[in-house]
Each structure stands twice: as C-alpha cells, then as structure tokens.
Amino acid sequence: MARLAPVIIITGTPGTGKSTHAQMLVDESPIPLKHINVGEWVKEKELYEEFDREWQSYTVDEDKLLDELEPLVSDGGIILDWHTCEVFPERWADLVIVLRCDHSKVWERLEKRGYPLKKIQENNEAEIMQVVLDEARASYPAEIIVELGSETTEDLEANVARMVEWIVSWKRNHETVV
Ligand SMILES: Nc1ncnc2c1ncn2[C@@H]1O[C@H](COP(=O)(O)OP(=O)(O)O)[C@@H](O)[C@H]1O
Numbered sequence: 159m160a161r162l163a164p165v166i167i168i169t170g171t172p173g174t175g176k177s178t179h180a181q182m183l184v185d186e187s188p189i190p191l192k193h194i195n196v197g198e199w200v201k202e203k204e205l206y207e208e209f210d211r212e213w214q215s216y217t218v219d220e221d222k223l224l225d226e227l228e229p230l231v232s233d234g235g236i237i238l239d240w241h242t243c244e245v246f247p248e249r250w251a252d253l254v255i256v257l258r259c260d261h262s263k264v265w266e267r268l269e270k271r272g273y274p275l276k277k278i279q280e281n282n283e284a285e286i287m288q289v290v291l292d293e294a295r296a297s298y299p300a301e302i303i304v305e306l307g308s309e310t311t312e313d314l315e316a317n318v319a320r321m322v323e324w325i326v327s328w329k330r331n332h333e334t335v336v
Pocket residue numbers: 170171172173174175176177178179267307308309310311312313314
C-alpha cells in the first residue's frame with residue numbers, strides 16, 4: 159500500500175547534528191512527521207542484547223528493533239535518526255540524508271557531550287573515513303542519498319529548508335499518482 163507520508167533517514171557520525179536537524183524538520187515540515195531517535199528508542203524499549211562497558215554503548219538487538227519499527231514505517235511520516243543506516247531495509251527509505259561535519263568540530267561536540275576519549279577518537283576517525291556515507295551508498299540507491307554539510311547554523315537552516323522543499327515535492331508527486 160502506498161504511504162501517505164515519506165520515511166526519511168537522517169544519518170551521520172554522532173555529533174554531526176542528526177537530532178538537531180530532525181527536530182527542526184518536525185517543526186517546519188508541511189506534513190506531520192514523527193522523529194524517532196533510534197538510540198534513545200533502543201534504550202527506552204530495551205531493544206538491546208547487552209551494555210558494552212568498554213565502549214559505553216548498547217549492543218542492539220536488530221531483529222527486535224526492526225520488528226518494533228516496521229508498523230510505524232509502513233504508515234510513513236517518520237524520521238529515523240541514527241548513526242548507522244545499513245540495518246534498515248532498502249524499501250523503507252524515501253530519502254537518506256547523510257550529515258557531514260569537519261572532524262575537529264565533531265571532536266569538540268562529542269567532548270562537550272562528555273563522551274569517553276576512546277569513543278571520541280573512534281567517531282572522529284569514522285568521520286574522516288566517511289564510514290557512514292559509504293555505508294549509505296552500499297545500502298540505498300544513489301538517487302535517494304543526499305550528503306549535507308552541518309557545521310554552522312546557516313547550514314542547518316539551509317538543510318532543513320531543502321528537506322522541506324523535498325517533502326512538498328514528494329507530496330505533490332504522490333497526490334498525482336493516487
Ligand atoms: N549545523 C550545526 N551548526 C551548529 N551547531 C550544530 C549543528 N548541528 C549540530 N550542532 C550542535 O552539535 C551538537 C550535536 O548535535 P546533535 O544534533 O545532538 O548531533 P547527533 O544527533 O548527530 O549526535 C549539539 O550541541 C548541536 O547544537
């Protein structure tokens with residue numbers, strides 16, 4: 159069945175601005191969108207196998223996560239905000255935004271967040287090596303992936319404006335099809 163609203167994945171290395179973008183998009187979208195911060199969702203709904211003390215992170219139970227998300231995704235009108243995207247089936251995504259940021263800025267943002275040094279280093283290197291972008295490219299068709307810089311407030315505003323335009327266009331195209 160055709161969705162009445164799109165599913166947008168916002169991905170990127172931690173600290174690139176996924177939640178900030180998602181929240182602003184919820185506020186500015188012409189159609190109602192629900193923001194799912196997948197990391198928080200995993201914790202709240204206990205969709206993990208264990209807590210890894212060394213990396214200070216949860217090992218996600220991917221089957222449970224996908225089962226929880228499936229009904230929400232089939233309704234559409236969802237922003238999935240997570241630092242990885244390859245677990246989501248290709249058919250789920252209408253648009254995949256990959257946020258990018260200078261790695262030294264990512265470092266500062268994660269330091270402010272109080273991340274342990276090891277985790278800051280890991281994410282810093284991941285941003286330099288464009289791990290998330292490569293993962294998105296390996297998981298979704300090129301035409302639905304958009305790479306956006308997220309270093310300044312101007313970037314943030316321009317990115318959200320672009321996503322709003324995309325939603326308007328998506329809606330128009332789907333109304334003509336239905
Ligand atoms: N484009 C941007 N310009 C300025 N600050 C930003 C931008 N994007 C994110 N930030 C800031 O960086 C920090 C991390 O952003 P957040 O949205 O939590 O990242 P993520 O969800 O990717 O981990 C926050 O303090 C946020 O205000």
